[in-house]
Amino acid sequence: MKTRLIGEMGGYLLYSDHLEEIKTTKNTSNTSQEGSGRPVGSLIFQYGPATGGLIESVGMNIETFGEYIRTISVEPYKMRTISISRSIEDLLLSVERVNGNFAASHVTAFLTALENAYGVTPPRDVILGRVAQIELERIRNHLLVTQRLTEHAGFSVPSANLLYLVEEVNRVIGRAFGHRYFYGVNTLRGFRMDWQLDLPTLKNIVDEFQEVYRGILDNRVFIDRLQGNGLVSIDDSIGPAARAAGLMYDARLDGDLAEVYGEIGFNISRADSSDAFGRLLVRGQEVSESLRLIGKLNIRAQEYEAGWLDAWEKDIKGFTGGGLGRVESPSGDLAYYVGIHKGTISKVLLLPPSKVNLRLFCSSMTGNVFTDLPFNWESFGIWMSEVGVEFV
Template sequence: MADPRKFKIPIGPQHPALKEPESFSVALKGEKIKGLDIRLGYNHRGIEKACEGKTFIQDVYLLERICGICSHSHSTCFVQAVEEIAGLAVPRRALYIRTLVAELERVHSHYLWLGVAGHEIGFDTLLMYTWRDREAIMDVLALLTGNRVNYGINCLGGVRRDIDATQIKEVIKAIDELEERTKYYIEVATQEVTIIERLSGVGILSHEDALRLGAVGPTGRASGVNRDVRRDDAYAAYAELKFDVITDDHCDVYGRTLVRVKELLQSFSIIRQVLKNLPDGPIAVRAPRKIPAGEAFNRYEAPRGEDVHYVKANGTEFPERVKVRAPTLANIRSVKQMLKDRYLADMPIVIAAIDPCFSCTDRLISVKHDNKEKEVMEWQALRSYSIDWYSKRGVDFTELNKKLEEKFKHK
């Protein structure tokens, strides 16, 4: 070692700060971070390949197990893609129930995040309190779907379980209680001195960087990126519901915390609307076992950001290709930017602030070089292709596109 103050320490693959194996190699000078190497891939489970060997019905359960926390996100995203290929008209009641579970999941995920963030900055009391309150949501989910995690509520063409009046009452009771608690946590997050000291000004991701690095979900929204798939490309019942997309211009971990706790309040309001306007009717249509050939691409606003599934069917019971891009993959690149010249002590909270889910993220792509008929698509071509693809489906990006181009011309 030339300079004894300069050294590299490994954070991970096994480290108390990380709940899943992932390697961050940190170059330190004293307490300051001078460089960061991120290596993904310790949690690769080969789920995409496994999907090809199972039927569509079985895949719903397999994809649900990509993530233990946003399991409903992945299964809904997949189910929606398959329904698009098969051209199934999902009953409205099913869409509302899906939305209900999705928002309950968002509440439980954000509560979980709040606790983890508390733990990472050494505030275990916050962890204990938020997780205690989260139990209410877990119980409600078990009541509605039959399990606390991996709800198994989705099936091709609808949902598997109906809800009745007594359950609605239970949900509303839990929501009322939690809303009270959420207001308290907003108070805690904005008033506790030590929390603010540890969170504000930490992990800064400027608006331009957030756009450039493609940050999604609360990470992007805390940097003023006003994007939310629920509004921009409304799926399930979101088009009929009223809610605000929370953004914040703090651009730091504090901003991300605020976005998340305020999103909780929005979720409560969505849940109330869903329960109030729950339409009558069947909860599922019969789905064919053999899905006709075709491909679909579906976006879903998971608690952590935009989740993307691509499904290609070839007319059999088995999908030909399933591709998953979890939100963490989009956000992980921004971590390096956030940690530039920060203290080592900020590292756990900055990583935690994107709410990483590494096992969702780990995918493997092998590029074969011997393929003669390959088609190379440049970035611009790919973008115009995607804009066309969306405009065919009625989503207009021209406005947004113009804004983006202006922004980068500025730079």
């Protein structure tokens, strides 16, 4: 597989196999372009930050001359800063809260970066546990995205049904891990589980999802809202957006957990339309694939006392170095770079998938109309919480 540029993280460019410092700065603002200057009769329509239609706060400046969107720029209003000058365990709690819905993915990427920096490998069971969490998160996220799409279409029965299933997935996670968003689950020493993962219930949920999913794909009016909406260029897309365009592209194939995924036999899901519809197709397939993966993992309800950390704790004072951790979050590539200077964390860089997806969203909005905006937005699975985070 050839090297692909994924995105920019704090002065570096992340490629699928290495990190490279940026020599020349280029404009990577979240703005789509059409023409120059402002045509007569156009206005900047401000949507957000506080909206009823979107789950999170986000500001959009839409240049329009009525219904038709010329350009759009997205502004993350909620900018949070996370201080890195605190204990590494406390920092981990903050990393969990970069994006609550992708908490396991963030923690895994962060911990992997740390582990790569020190050149240690956690026990296989810990890695399997992390994979299980990420896949559970993926199921929940894809269900939620599908639910949001049906809700915007006023498709009340499937929407309610999907929301029911999202809540059920949350309950399965809550029962097994004690917390519905994996907060306090992962530690430097492994992860905590209170109970066996309820696979039969999870299977029922996914089965019911598949039934709903097939049902909504039968509805012409609903499909019409997605087809041709939000066409992205293939070259710079990641995650479900890339796979929707038919690319063999997934961090599960070449990221840090690729080995495990390879062993348990991961099948990539793809579609052949780079619009919101294609992204929905990919998500639909991935839900089943994630369930299959989780079924194979057979993680056990126990807390691991990992011994790998001891080596690290011994020479914690003198260590200087850095490591990159990259996983496939439900919305695409997620990477952390952790730099350590004399035993303390000196730098944390983050490339969240939403940052890349946001750029894709903006570029795909030109020529769209207002009413189709929410569908395109939801189809990317963007979370503004991880875009507006800065580690200082």
